[in-house]
Amino acid sequence: MSIVVQGVSKRFGDFVALEAVSLDVPSGSLTALLGPSGSGKSTLLRIVAGLETPDCGEIRLEGGDATALAPQQRHVGFVFQHYAPFKHMTVRENVAFGLKVRKKPKAEIRERVEQLLSLVQLQGFGHRYPAQLSGGQRQRMALARALAPEPKVLLLDEPFGALDARVRAELREWLIHLHDVVHVTTVFVTHDREEAMEVADQIAVLNEGRLEQVGAPRELYDEPASEFVMRFVGDAHEVGGVLVRPHDLEFLDGASSDAVEAMIVKSTVLGRDVKVELHGADGAEIVALLTRERFEQLGLWRGQTVWLRPERERVFAPVAA
């Protein structure tokens, strides 16, 4: 099911959470809402779910106006940041909840719950209480619970935020796999650019309540629409007044009108790549990334003075304040 957000604004007192945000989420896509904390991404997700009401603007689900619909009528699955498990219910009862309140026949509920528990690899945990599960298991239970009533849209608020790095990586893989299997339109909120890049096929970057850019991960990285996106989506440094990614710096032997003088401070081997830290002649801290092959070919050494020429550099018009 497609989601259309049209000119949505939301304030909490004096704080502007969202300012005229419009966004299209195509049916079946896996979209990330990416932004720093306070950028309005969670608020947008909650507005789509009907848990918050926008001050103005419209939400359309599958073409129909859903702005005034209660969360119960939207048929969305929502996974909360801290999973919001029903603590007094077992895993099985948690997953069955959405089917029970819809008065599905008992046999059907039992079958569907077992099917979901095996999908999220929690077979044999059905009789446990949420307090007896690990963070990752609780997360998967929350997912199964959200998927049980067969929602047309799955919304996840910082789904991997509270987990340790290893479980996070595992669950990312797993979410991609799940999306392939279930194929439900999925939107998730994250502040982690790598997470967004790895999981999503479309990313919407939010900053201070405004939508900065929407696009495929590669598009955002290669063609950022603003300085904010350029800096937020990947590493970027200012070299001679332009913004450039670390691997888009060419090392020259001699002075050139389009190059900037800098001194090598440190070099670190990162597997196949070498990270070179430099001090610009103008005092700027610069980081360059080049392949090991190129590094050895150039024969760079600490304390050496080099000239850097930005390739594929960007200049952004200053944001009107």
Add this chain to the structure above:
Amino acid sequence: MNRLGLRVVALGYLALVLAGPLGIVFWRTFEHGLAPAWNALTQPETIHAFELTLLITAIAVPVNTVFGVVCALAIVRRDFPGKGVLNAFIDLPLALSPVVVGLSLFLLYGRQGWFGGWLEDHGVQVLFALPAMVIATIFVSLPFVAREVVPTLREIGNDQEQAAYTLGAGGWSTFWRVTLPSIRWAVVYGVILTTARCLGEYGAVAVVSGRLQGQTETATLRVQERYESYDLAGAYAISIVLALLAIGVLVGLTVIRPREENA
């Protein structure tokens, strides 16, 4: 001060203030054997007094349980004008002397009161009858459920309720399936405190009941009446039953507490 010293002080204080007087009541009651106590307890007026106390409690506790849960939900989950006033007013019965409560009911329901005249014209006797006693008891035992439930509701937050909404549960269904089970121990705790308060209520009921023997005399009023009639055995015997009820309530609390921590 070392730990032993602390323990001696704490236990000594309890013995002096609580156990001592209670022990004396026990001793005096059964000083001359079980017979006098039994005779005092089986007097029709005494039995009626206990029945009346239990009846009032049986009405006041459910009323205050429903009211307390509704108020707590309103205070924690809703925003409305006058919320601060409601929050402050719930504590009023704790601060106000029960005698003042009784007098205010007098002013409302007395013949010259705001509602009293009208109600009497329509054949409803409030003062010196069950209605006033129930109202007085409800008033003094009002805060306990709400005060227990409010912090629990705050602590659990509304995530689970919102999760229920997104799963298709309506407000009523969410309350029964999600909210109430989450706050159940706070409700039980509040109900026990309310019950204890209702059983022991004296001041407000004393003012509005008229203390008619065998009619509007509750167990606590009966203790006072027996005492004033120099029937000490009777007064002690009724006190013992009230004390046993209180102890039962305390035991109930202790049984529930550890379970509450595990939940």
